Amino acid sequence: MFGRKKCVVGLDLGSSVVKAVEVTLDGPEPVITGFARAEIPQGGNVQEAVAACLQQGKFKSKKVVVSVSGQNVVVRYVPMPKMSDNELKQAIRFETDKYLPFDLDQVVLDVQALTRAPGSGNTEGGAKPSNGDQVTVLLAACKTQSIDERVQLIQSQGLTPVAIDLDLFAIANAWELCGAPPTEDDEGGATRAIALVDVGATRTSINVVVRGETCFSREINMGGQEMTAAVARRLGLEPYEAEAMKRNAETHELEVNTAIGPVLEDLVSDLMLSLDYVENHEGVTVEQIMLSGGGILAPGVSNYIEQGTGRTTRIWNPIEGLRVDSDRVNVEELEAWASTLVVALGLASRVRSE
Ligand SMILES: Nc1ncnc2c1ncn2[C@@H]1O[C@H](COP(=O)(O)OP(=O)(O)OP(=O)(O)O)[C@@H](O)[C@H]1O
Numbered sequence: 001m002f003g004r005k006k007c008v009v010g011l012d013l014g015s016s017v018v019k020a021v022e023v024t025l026d027g028p029e030p031v032i033t034g035f036a037r038a039e040i041p042q043g044g045n046v047q048e049a050v051a052a053c054l055q056q057g058k059f060k061s062k063k064v065v066v067s068v069s070g071q072n073v074v075v076r077y078v079p080m081p082k083m084s085d086n087e088l089k090q091a092i093r094f095e096t097d098k099y100l101p102f103d104l105d106q107v108v109l110d111v112q113a114l115t116r117a118p119g120s121g122n123t124e125g126g127a128k129p130s131n132g133d134q135v136t137v138l139l140a141a142c143k144t145q146s147i148d149e150r151v152q153l154i155q156s157q158g159l160t161p162v163a164i165d166l167d168l169f170a171i172a173n174a175w176e177l178c179g180a181p182p183t184e185d186d187e188g189g190a191t192r193a194i195a196l197v198d199v200g201a202t203r204t205s206i207n208v209v210v211r212g213e214t215c216f217s218r219e220i221n222m223g224g225q226e227m228t229a230a231v232a233r234r235l236g237l238e239p240y241e242a243e244a245m246k247r248n249a250e251t252h253e254l255e256v257n258t259a260i261g262p263v264l265e266d267l268v269s270d271l272m273l274s275l276d277y278v279e280n281h282e283g284v285t286v287e288q289i290m291l292s293g294g295g296i297l298a299p300g301v302s303n304y305i306e307q308g309t310g311r312t313t314r315i316w317n318p319i320e321g322l323r324v325d326s327d328r329v330n331v332e333e334l335e336a337w338a339s340t341l342v343v344a345l346g347l348a349s350r351v352r353s354e
């Protein structure tokens with residue numbers, strides 16, 4: 001049925017779980033035609049998890065989009081005068097000293113001009129008035145070595161990497177593919193923004209979007225692993241016992257909740273720093289938080305974040321509203337893990353530019 005259609009696998013090489021989602025374009029409509037996940041056991045290797053994931057998924061496509069994240073990646077929002085894309089690519093090379101902690105010859109650079117002018121929106125809270133001659137340029141740099149390692153890993157599995165993205169951007173692409181309401185109206189002069197927050201095992205990725213476009217992104221080194229460690233410490237358990245207790249919290253909800261409280265407190269205070277920053281610098285109001293990632297499955301996380309940040313907080317199911325080919329996909333399992341698939345889906349959304 002999908003014989004000659006465009007089709008790509010988004011492969012999210014998480015630090016604890018490898019997740020793959022295949023998206024096929026049926027005309028303009030994205031359809032989920034494959035899904036698999038494989039946990040990386042403690043001390044286990046990513047390559048084996050990727051192989052297990054591919055075997056389980058039986059994907060039609062060999063084309064894969066992967067992402068990079070962590071310390072080898074830097075993202076900056078740089079104000080620049082308006083110019084063409086080609087001029088921009090040249091000009092930014094002279095600016096990188098100011099913005100990047102890496103040598104230019106060790107990194108792959110990418111730039112994109114955003115549609116919002118720097119500091120546009122309302123001018124309260126210290127935001128600069130917008131300047132029509134300026135654009136904000138999204139500058140992303142990644143150590144070449146990290147990209148080479150990803151490419152080798154993919155190729156060793158007989159797959160073809162068609163793009164390398166960042167976790168940080170993949171969540172915004174997933175939002176654009178399947179989350180964003182058709183129009184996000186602004187109210188009372190303030191520009192409404194939504195914070196997409198993916199809490200993984202070791203990292204939390206934040207991307208604040210305004211009318212579907214990013215205006216801020218940041219990674220925090222904190223996630224589910226730290227919650228497990230807190231449970232282990234407080235209850236005197238081995239890490240694997242603590243992990244099991246965290247995941248089956250119905251019987252020990254109060255203990256787990258109390259144990260992870262301090263981790264959530266830290267997470268909320270880091271999150272607030274980011275939200276305050278973006279509201280002050282971009283003149284937007286972050287009204288809503290959309291949560292994803294395995295880290296939010298621990299008991300009480302969403303409520304804690306909602307109360308701690310004072311913003312409406314929802315768990316994001318990125319599958320909602322997307323067509324799923326139930327002949328090829330175990331729909332029940334897909335639904336069960338839906339909120340952990342945002343990055344994989346965002347990566348697969350590149351199928352539209354294939
Ligand atoms: N049912 C559950 N309850 C609580 N936590 C859970 C549950 N299932 C998974 N987790 C936690 O989710 C985390 C894994 O989530 P996810 O797959 O989003 O991470 P990852 O992408 O591998 O990590 P990272 O993005 O940091 O590299 C682990 O810390 C795990 O303990």
Ligand SMILES: [Mg+2]
Binds near residue numbers: 012014015201
């Ligand atoms: Mg992740």
